[in-house]
Amino acid sequence: DPKIIQKPKYLVAVTGSEKILICEQYLGHNAMYWYRQSAKKPLEFMFSYSYQKLMDNQTASSRFQPQSSKKNHLDLQITALKPDDSATYFCASSQVFGGSYEQYFGPGTRLTVL
Amino acid sequence: QQKVQQSPESLSVPEGGMASLNCTSSDRNFQYFWWYRQHSGEGPKALMSIFSDGDKKEGRFTAHLNKASLHVSLHIRDSQPSDSALYFCAARGSALGRLHFGAGTQLIVIP
Numbered sequence: 001d002p003k004i005i006q007k008p009k010y011l012v013a014v015t016g017s018e019k020i021l022i023c024e025q026y027l028g029h030n031a032m033y034w035y036r037q038s039a040k041k042p043l044e045f046m047f048s049y050s051y052q053k054l055m056d057n058q059t060a061s062s063r064f065q066p067q068s069s070k071k072n073h074l075d076l077q078i079t080a081l082k083p084d085d086s087a088t089y090f091c092a093s094s095q096v097f098g099g100s101y102e103q104y105f106g107p108g109t110r111l112t113v114l
Numbered sequence: 115q116q117k118v119q120q121s122p123e124s125l126s127v128p129e130g131g132m133a134s135l136n137c138t139s140s141d142r143n144f145q146y147f148w149w150y151r152q153h154s155g156e157g158p159k160a161l162m163s164i165f166s167d168g169d170k171k172e173g174r175f176t177a178h179l180n181k182a183s184l185h186v187s188l189h190i191r192d193s194q195p196s197d198s199a200l201y202f203c204a205a206r207g208s209a210l211g212r213l214h215f216g217a218g219t220q221l222i223v224i225p
Contacts, residue, residue, distance in 0.1 A: 104160070
């Protein structure tokens with residue numbers, strides 16, 4: 001059974017619209033992260049949360065808003081979508097924030113903005 | 115500026131051969147290093163971690179770390195077609211949780 005679930009697998013949106021990417025982890029981890037992978041850039045860190053608190057934010061734009069309703073959930077809301085937002089978005093988790101703890105990645109949501 | 119540089123960008127090796135991947139970082143705060151592997155259409159999966167100077171061997175995979183030169187390498191012996199994937203070097207400091215990834219090395223193992 002998959003331990004990190006991301007929904008949907010594929011997402012197509014029009015410029016200017018808003019979408020929410022879903023992430024749930026069933027590993028019992030206390031830290032969760034979002035990363036983005038596009039053809040232009042390598043895997044790029046976006047946000048990190050520990051016990052549902054924002055720990056680190058590398059995303060300059062306020063159009064990207066993480067939402068943590070439960071300890072094992074970290075959704076990503078993206079507003080005013082632009083074609084440059086097209087990428088695969090990966091959710092990850094680790095047992096503890098930082099240190100030597102491995103991050104486990106989900107299967108990703110591939111977002112295409114037309 | 116990207117803090118983790120990988121080489122080569124792509125690498126083809128015959129089945130049964132040795133693949134060598136390299137990674138150099140520019141941040142001396144990095145203390146923890148991983149090699150991740152990503153098959154097409156999937157998320158990255160950690161292959162090996164290395165935190166101390168020297169070699170670490172797990173089966174066909176050997177990682178090497180030299181903290182003085184901030185250089186990490188991964189050697190895959192007896193390469194198999196199933197090893198064909200995108201390999202990432204990732205690094206992290208002690209304070210923050212974010213992983214810094216290199217651009218990746220595309221490994222192709224030719225049967």
